[in-house]
Amino acid sequence: MTDSEGGPDLSKDGPEDTIAPAASGDRPLVVVENVNKHFGELHVLKDINLTVDPGEVVVVIGPSGGGKSTLCRSINRLEPIDSGTIRVDGKELPKEGKELARLRADVGMVFQAFNLFAHKSILENVTLGPVKVRRQGKQESEKHAMELLERVGIADQAHKYPAQLSGGQQQRAAIARSLAMRPKVMLFDEPTSALDPEMVNEVLDVMTGLAREGMTMIVVTHEMGFARRAAQKVVFMADGQIVEENTPDEFFTNARTERAKDFLSKILTH
């Protein structure tokens, strides 16, 4: 047992089915085409095009207010878009209702503020989706949930309530909650921005582990280390546009655009 250390155990290979990235074929898993969105007068997404292949990890980086979070949230339609199309595993996002709920179940989402269900225990948080959405048996769901909590290193916290956990533990529980749905793709909306510095790594380690196992991930983050370690692609967004798409190494050492260079010079000199 490694739980006592509190950190995630990445050396161990989890059961094969614990995380099942359901990559169906070679076609791209997420396709964003000509997407536009306004908040009133503000044009937050300007003709966004983005393709994410199965197993690919894409890091979205850029100054605040640049549209990163909005893009991330629009992929499971927490933000409606004005025009363009977003397809997940070949299916276009439905407008509302049951169909949309079903699609969202296949798209995991991890929030900046964790958003664990405050009135439910950690274990209940993780089993809720499988039981209520997937109609999976309670015992089976709990078994899977415990495996996932074990993986993220908080199995010993399963019966506590979210407020009793540290930020890092809460975020790892939130990742387990998303994984319990066996999503095809995971969205991370600044998953470490609300954490105390010493808790950032325990969350990033879990995410790096996921990336290694082939989970398709779209990650909005400022963590350069994670981007270099785990991502295949870096997307630089500013003023509602994708300014640059590049490999992490190229991007951080030799960015093509002035806007990206300017941004990097501001965050890397400190």
Add this chain to the structure above:
Amino acid sequence: MFDFDPFFDNFDEILNGFAATLRLAAAAAVLSLIIGTLLASFRVSPVPVLRAFGTGYVNVLRNTPLTLVLLMCSLGLNDILALKFSDTTSTSYYWWAVLGLSAYTGAFVCETLRAGVNTVPLGQAEAARSIGLTFTQSLRIIILPQAFRAIIAPLGSVFIAMIKNTTVAAAASYAEVALVTKTIVDKPTFADGVIPLFLGVAIGFLILTLPTGYFFGWLAKRMAVAR
């Protein structure tokens, strides 16, 4: 003047009156909670027709004097339109009183609950949607349970007001304690001692409402959601 004999002389009748009050209050508590929850669900739903219905209902019932609501039930619906719950007159009046009081109180429960929904952080609903729960599921499993825990104390106030409002059911021919008291005072044999009698009944209400307040206060502390 402060001789409480008039109260104790009629103690059995008054006790029966309080029993009737309690029957009315208990049934109205349950029914108004159901009505209020349904209305609040309507008012936060994405369906415009339901929202409009909820808003309309609350505006009408909350702004109509309870006496009118209850008279409408007893005189209007029961007597004139002959919509009776039972062949036994007193039973029919009882259920109309329950229905009228619940319909009225339900509007207040709805508004209290809606305030409770606003205390639940938006992220809870977003997380619920992100794991694929439908609107109804996230309302039932995530939002309302947290909203209820937030409004237990103010809900206690709504119920205390409701318990006292049962006295208005006297107007609807339901023989609860206020009507019983009035009947006692109206008896030709009743000489004096109205004030002690009223004080006794007032203390009776305190015995009902004070524990209600304490209970809801205790429950609110116990059930509070830690964030």
